[in-house]
Amino acid sequence: MISLSKRVYGESPLHLLGQLVTLAIAAYAFLQVVEVASTDTLSLVIWFVGGALLHDLLFVPVYLVLDLVARRGIRDHARRRVRAVNHIRFPAAISGVMFLTLFPLILGRAEPNYVRTAGLQPPDYLGRWLLVTAAVFGISALAYAVRLRRAAKPEAPVATRADVSAV
Amino acid sequence: MTLLREQPPPGPTRDSFWKSPVRGPWMTAILGSLLLPLVVIVGFTGFMSHAAYNPDLGSNQVVPREGDLDLLLFDWPTGPTWLYALNQGLHTIVGIVVVPLILAKLWSVFPKLFAWPPVRSPAQALERLSLLLLVGGAAFMWATGLLNMQLYYPWSFNFVVAHYYGSWVFLGALTVHVLTKLRVVRTAYAERGVLKPLMDDVAHTVPEPHNPNGLAPLSPGEPTISRRGVLGLVGAASAGLFLVTAGQSIGGPLRSIAVLAPRGRGAGGSDQGFPVNKTAELAQITPAKVGPDYRLKLTGAASSELTRDQLTRMAQHTETLTIACVEGWTTRQTWTGIRLMDLARMAGIQDGQGMQVISLQEKGTFRQTTLSRDQVMNPKSLLALQVNGEDLSLDHGFPARIIVPAQPGVHNTKWVTELKLVDA
Ligand code: HEM
Numbered sequence: 001m002i003s004l005s006k007r008v009y010g011e012s013p014l015h016l017l018g019q020l021v022t023l024a025i026a027a028y029a030f031l032q033v034v035e036v037a038s039t040d041t042l043s044l045v046i047w048f049v050g051g052a053l054l055h056d057l058l059f060v061p062v063y064l065v066l067d068l069v070a071r072r073g074i075r076d077h078a079r080r081r082v083r084a085v086n087h088i089r090f091p092a093a094i095s096g097v098m099f100l101t102l103f104p105l106i107l108g109r110a111e112p113n114y115v116r117t118a119g120l121q122p123p124d125y126l127g128r129w130l131l132v133t134a135a136v137f138g139i140s141a142l143a144y145a146v147r148l149r150r151a152a153k154p155e156a157p158v159a160t161r162a163d164v165s166a167v
Numbered sequence: 168m169t170l171l172r173e174q175p176p177p178g179p180t181r182d183s184f185w186k187s188p189v190r191g192p193w194m195t196a197i198l199g200s201l202l203l204p205l206v207v208i209v210g211f212t213g214f215m216s217h218a219a220y221n222p223d224l225g226s227n228q229v230v231p232r233e234g235d236l237d238l239l240l241f242d243w244p245t246g247p248t249w250l251y252a253l254n255q256g257l258h259t260i261v262g263i264v265v266v267p268l269i270l271a272k273l274w275s276v277f278p279k280l281f282a283w284p285p286v287r288s289p290a291q292a293l294e295r296l297s298l299l300l301l302v303g304g305a306a307f308m309w310a311t312g313l314l315n316m317q318l319y320y321p322w323s324f325n326f327v328v329a330h331y332y333g334s335w336v337f338l339g340a341l342t343v344h345v346l347t348k349l350r351v352v353r354t355a356y357a358e359r360g361v362l363k364p365l366m367d368d369v370a371h372t373v374p375e376p377h378n379p380n381g382l383a384p385l386s387p388g389e390p391t392i393s394r395r396g397v398l399g400l401v402g403a404a405s406a407g408l409f410l411v412t413a414g415q416s417i418g419g420p421l422r423s424i425a426v427l428a429p430r431g432r433g434a435g436g437s438d439q440g441f442p443v444n445k446t447a448e449l450a451q452i453t454p455a456k457v458g459p460d461y462r463l464k465l466t467g468a469a470s471s472e473l474t475r476d477q478l479t480r481m482a483q484h485t486e487t488l489t490i491a492c493v494e495g496w497t498t499r500q501t502w503t504g505i506r507l508m509d510l511a512r513m514a515g516i517q518d519g520q521g522m523q524v525i526s527l528q529e530k531g532t533f534r535q536t537t538l539s540r541d542q543v544m545n546p547k548s549l550l551a552l553q554v555n556g557e558d559l560s561l562d563h564g565f566p567a568r569i570i571v572p573a574q575p576g577v578h579n580t581k582w583v584t585e586l587k588l589v590d591a
Contacts, residue, residue, distance in 0.1 A: 010288025018343040019293040025339035026300050029332035033324065036231060040323035047322055048333075051306025052299060059270075060277055071391055083369060085391055086400075093400050094407040097267050101408060102427050104319035113318040114429070119446040119562055123433045128426045132411065 063096075080151035087144040091136040098129065175283035182377070182385040185278045189394050191375030191383035193364055195275040196355040197398070202272055203345060205265045210338050212258035216493060217331060219243045219251055219575050224591045225523055225537025227578075229327045243574065245545040249499075250573040252491035256416035259495030262312055263412055267404035269305060271397065278382060294347070301344050304337030316494045317429055365395040415496040430496035438562045439554060441490075441498040444576065447561040450528040452582050457527070457566050463550075467514030467588035475566045478552060481505045486547045492576040502570045504551035507543045507586075514588050516543070521591025524569050527582040536578045537591055538571060547572045550583060 005013045034041050067089070074084045104110050105122070106129045114122045175181050222228035223240050244250060286292045311322070311330050320326060359375070367373070372390040375383035392400070414425030414432070425431025430442050462472040484506055491497045511522060522543045528534040542548055548571040552559065559565040564581030571579060 008289070010290030011294075015290055015347065016293070018346060019290075019297050022297040022300060022340045022343045023293075026304075026336045029335040029339075032231070033329050033332045036325055036328050038323075038325050039328070043323040044329060047310065047324075047329075048303045048307045049299070051310050052303040055273065055302070055306055056277075056280055060274065081370075083391055086396065089392070090400060090403055093267070093404045097270065097404040098407055098411065098427065101263060101266050101313055102317065102412075104314055104317040105427060105429060109321075110317055110319035113320075116446065116449050117318060117444055118430075118434070119438060119443045119448075120434070122429075123426075125427060132407075132426065136407065 059100075066092075077148060077151075080148050082144065082147045082151050084144065087140045091133070091140040094136045095129075095133040098132065102129070179278070179281040180283040182379070184281075185384050186386065186388035187384060188372060188374040188387035188390045189392065189397055190275055190278070192351055192355040192381065193359045193375055194394060194397065195272070195382060196352040197361075197364075197394075198268065198272045198275050198401075199345070199348070199352065201398075202265065202268050205261050205268065206341065208257055209262045209265065210334060212254045212261075213330075213334055215254050216251075216258060216575070219254065219573075220578065221537070221539055224521060224539060225589060226535065227537050229325075229532060230331045231328070242539050242541055245542055245548070245572050245574075248487075248547065248572040249489050249491075249497075251575055252416070252489045252497040255491050255493060255495050255575075256413075256497065259312075259316060260409065260413045260416055262309070264405040264409050266309065266313075266408065267401045269309070271401045273302070276382065282380060297340050297343060300336055301340035304333060304340055307333050308337050365398070367393055367395075369393045369396065416491075418497060418499070428496070429494070430492075438560050439557065441500055442492075442496060443562045444492060445533075445581070447582070450526070450531065450534075450582065452527055452561065454561070457561065457582065461566050461584075463567060463583065464585040464587075465510060465514045466585060467511075467516060467520075469513065469515040471513070475552070478505060478550075478567065482509060483552075484546075484549060486549060486570070486572075488547065488549075488570050488572050490570070490576045490579060500554050501556075502549055502551040503553040503556070504549040504567065504570075506546060507538070507548040507550060507569070507571070508546060510550060510586055511543050511588065514586070516588050519590055520588045523585075523587040523589045524580045524583055525585040525587065526580050527584045533577050533580070536569075536580055537589060538569075538574075538578075539591055542571045542574065545572060550586070 002012055005011070005016070009016055030044075033039055033044060070085050070088050074088065076082065076084050099106060102125075105125045107126065108122065111122060178184060217230070218240055220227055220229065221240075221243050222230065222232065282291075286295070308330065311326060311333065314320065315326050315330070322329075369390050369392060372393045374387040374390075377383045377385045410421075410424055411427040412425055412431065413428075414421030414423065415428035415430040423432050428434070434442075461475055463475075463478060465471045465473065482505065483503055485501060485503045487499060487501045489497055489499045507522065511520075516522075519540070521538050521540045523535060523537045525535045526533075538548075549569075550567050551564075551570045552567055554563060559568060564583070567583045568581040569579045569583060
C-alpha cells in the first residue's frame, strides 16, 4: 500500500492526508470570510496571493542583487582579516527590515486616521527612521574601524591563511 | 517532459545557480526551530485575544460564528489586572520581532521555488499548493496585523474577520508543514549536531554537502559570513525592531526609546497624559450630549436615572488599572468612580445576569459591549468619573466610562449612557 502510494502519488499516504487537511481548512476559512457582507473577495485574494508574489518576485530578487553588488563591489583590506561586507549587511538589514515592517508609519500613510483616532499629530517618524539608520550605519563603521585596528596588531590571529584575501 | 527533466533552462532552475555556502538543510532547520516557538506564542495569544472579547455574550462578537466552535471559548478572567496587556504585548512584540526570522527562513529555502521540473509528482504538486497557503498565509497575517497596528487599512474586507480566519489557514498549513519536514530537521541535526555548526567562524565555514534537489549548493561561493553570523544578522534586526517599538507595550524607560511605535515616544498623551484611541469628535460626542441634561440610565429589575451629580455623591472607589489596546500599546492610570457591582445591585442584578454597556456614541461596532457577571461583580470594575484625581476629559469619556481589569481596551466603553442588566 505504502509502496504503491510512493509510486503513484510520490509520498506516503500520511503526506496526502496532511495536504488535504491543510487545503480543507483553508477552503473552510475562505468561505467564512467571503460570507461576510463587507468582504470584497477580489481584495481578499489579492492580499493573500499578492504578499507571496511580492516577496518572491520583488523583495528577494532585490536584496539578493544588492547583496551581490555589495560583495563584488567592496574590497576587504589587503592584509587585515575583517569582512567589510558584513559591516554593510548588518546596518542595512536592521534599517531595511524596520522600513519594511513600519513603512505606513514612516511614510505617514495613515496620518489622517491617526489624527482622527488619537487626537494628535504624529511625530516625525520619517526623520526618526533616518536618524536610526544613520546611527546603525555609524555604529557599524565605528566597529569596522576598531576591528581593523585590532587586526593590525601583531598578536592578532594569523592573517596569512590562503582563504583570507580571496573573499 | 523527460527532456525538461534532463535539461533545466539556464538560470535559477539550475542547481549551479545557487551559491550561498551557508544555505542548506541545517541552516533551514535551525531557523525553523527558532521560528516555531515564536509563531506558537503569536498564534496562542491571538486566539486568547479573540476569547478576551467574550464573543459569546450579547453582541460582542465581531467574527460571525455558527456556534459550532464554542468549545474554544471561556469566560475571560478579570485578573491579574495586566493579563490582557501581557497577552497583547506578547502578540504584537513577538509578532514584530519575528519578522526578520521569517524572512531568513524564506531566504534559506528560496531555491526550492525554482525546483525543476516544477512538478515532479502529484505529491509535490499538492505540497506546492499548501506551500502557497503557508507563504501566502504568513504574508497575509503579518501584513494585515502590522498595517492594522499602524492604523493603515488599504483593503476592502473586515480586518478582524480576515485576520482571524487567515490564522486558521496559516496555522493549519504550518502544522502540516512542520510535520512534513520533521524528518529533514532530525536528519540535519543528527548529521551536523544541533549547535555545532555555530562554532565555526567565517574561515572555517564549510558548505553542507550537496544533494540533487537539496538546499546545499552544488557549486558554493567563498563564505563571507559564518552560520552564527547569519543568526546574528537576524538577531540584530529583531533587536532593532524590539528597541524602537516594544516600549509602547512594556512602558518604563523603553517607552522613551520606542521612536517608531504608534504610541511610543512623544506619541502618548495628547490629553491628561495618556493616549486617546477614539476622540469625542470621531465618536460625534458633542458638549450638549454631556451637559446638564445628561442622565445615566440603569436598567434592570429596578430601573432608575441618575444625574452626574448623583453619581458623584455615591460611594467612590479608586483603582490603578491598565488599559491595553488590541494594537499592543498600554497605559496604566489611577481611576476613581463607582463600583459596577454597586450599580448592578442597585438595579437588582439576578443570578445569570451580566451587564450591557451602551455609549452616547451613536454609530460604530464598539458603541456597546456586554460584560460577564464576573466582570461586573469584580470589586475593581468601575464606572470611572475621574482619572488621576481630575474629571475625565471629553476625549477620555466624560461624563463616565467603564474600566474593567484585564479586558481589551476597546471594551472599556466611554461616554456611558446606559447600564442594562441582561442574561449573560
Ligand atoms: C512562517 C512560517 C514558515 C514558512 C512561510 C515556511 C516556508 C517554507 C517553504 C516555502 C519551504 C520550501 C519547501 C519546498 O518547496 O520544498 C520550506 C521548507 C522547509 N521548512 Fe519551512 N516555513 C515556515 C516555518 C517552518 C518551521 C517552523 C520549520 C521547523 C520546524 C520549518 C522547517 C522547514 C524545513 C526543514 C524545510 C525543508 C528544507 C529542505 O528541503 O531541505 N519551516 N519552508
